[in-house]
Amino acid sequence: MDSTPELCSMRHLTTCSLTLLLASLIRGQMLNGDEGRPSCSRCDLHLSCNCSYSGFTSVPKVTDQALSLDLSFNNITMVTQDDLMGLSRLRALDLHGNRLAVIHPSAFDPLWSLEELDLSDNQLTTLNHNWFSKLEVLQQLNLLDNPYSRLGSPSLFYGLVRLRRLMFGGSDLKELRTGDLLGVTELDELTVHANNLARYDSGTLGDIWPLGHVTLSLHGPFLTNVTLAAAVLADISYPETQISLEDLHLVGNQSVGPFRESAKRRIRHLSFRNFSVSDQSIVDLLVVIDGVPISVISMEDVTLTGGRKPVGPITKASTNSFSEMLWC
Ligand SMILES: *[C@@H]1O[C@H](CO)[C@@H](O)[C@H](O)[C@H]1NC(C)=O
Ligand SMILES: *[C@@H]1O[C@H](CO)[C@@H](O)[C@H](O)[C@H]1NC(C)=O
Ligand SMILES: *[C@@H]1O[C@H](CO)[C@@H](O)[C@H](O)[C@H]1NC(C)=O
Ligand SMILES: *[C@@H]1O[C@H](CO)[C@@H](O)[C@H](O)[C@H]1NC(C)=O
Ligand SMILES: *[C@@H]1O[C@H](CO)[C@@H](O)[C@H](O)[C@H]1NC(C)=O
Secondary structure (H helix, E strand, C coil): CCHHHHHHHHHHHHHHHHHHHHHHHHHHHHHHHHCCCCECCCECCCCEEECCCCCCCCCCECCCCCCEEECCCCCCCEECCCCCCCCCCCCEEECCCCCCCEECCCCCCCCCCCCEEECCCCCCCCCCHHHHCCCCCCCEEECCCCCCCCCCCCCCCCCCCCCCEEEEECCCCCEECCCCCCCCCCEEEEEEECCCCCEECCCCCCCCCCEEEEEEECHHHHHHCHHHHHHHHHHHCCCCCEEEEECCEECCCCCCCCHHHHHHCCCCEEEEEEEEECHHHHHHHHHHCCCCCCCEEEEEEEEECCCCCCCCCCEECCCCCCCCEECC
């Protein structure tokens, strides 16, 4: 007789603990599924999600409908296999300015629609061709300013048949080897940061045509290995190609040599930015391009370093003050 209420409360207890157990199971599942992943819902009506400058240390969850995702200037260190799952509509992904050191080989596989990918200014020491192997409609890829010393083989870009804008290199880039750009056919824009390049296989950049606008930083090669600088310049010099050279310091007898090849190929557009040049070298440069039907030479941010007695920067021309010298 006494046992009935006891039984009742026991049953009640059991139900209670079952409920609790169930609740914790569900919670556990959510934790397992999403690892307590942060999410970002800063998406506008056009499904453009701007999650930049938010202190994220991992890739946040966003709606599967997202068309563009800006994750720049966070503290993201890796992209896992599952982080971008479901984002099959995404057209642009910006991871610029994080601390990315690890990307799973198939992390970007779900991104069938991706047209623009920015991985610049991160901590990637090696690049993996598997990252890009499913990105068949990719048009723009920015790999600038990561600490890799080479692009590596097989070619990162093989299969990217729609690629039209490519940026790579950084202060750690040491070598560019035959085949590194295999698969890159025509480009509207090519930017290569190669201020410390020590080895270049002639022809590496030579198969890209048409080639719209090329920006090269070749500070080191112009000072220490003009043969290398000349080989790079020769490979991208076409009359139709606009050539911008950055961070050059031309001094001494040899330093304008690399322009001879470009001159022979009758380049028409040449511009210099962050350019430091001695009086003699600028004269030498004019001699080299004498007779070439150049239509535009522009210079921005030029420092003249004087002549035989190096007296340091004499004139620091401000941006544009020296630009658009027209040669008709
Ligand atoms: C996202 O917001 C930042 C400022 O918080 C802005 O600089 C950036 O241009 C925005 N990104 C896009 C894709 O609109
Ligand atoms: C990234 O983390 C560092 C140190 O952990 C912090 O100083 C910095 O402000 C963070 N940056 C962003 C954009 O959150
Ligand atoms: C200059 O670069 C070329 C081409 O990469 C290389 O073969 C040569 O060894 C380099 N010379 C020096 C002195 O580093
Ligand atoms: C300009 O070029 C010099 C090398 O000549 C480099 O050290 C410096 O960082 C460059 N400045 C900018 C603003 O890129
Ligand atoms: C400059 O180069 C020319 C030929 O290459 C050579 O005759 C001349 O002596 C060199 N001048 C100096 C100052 O090195």
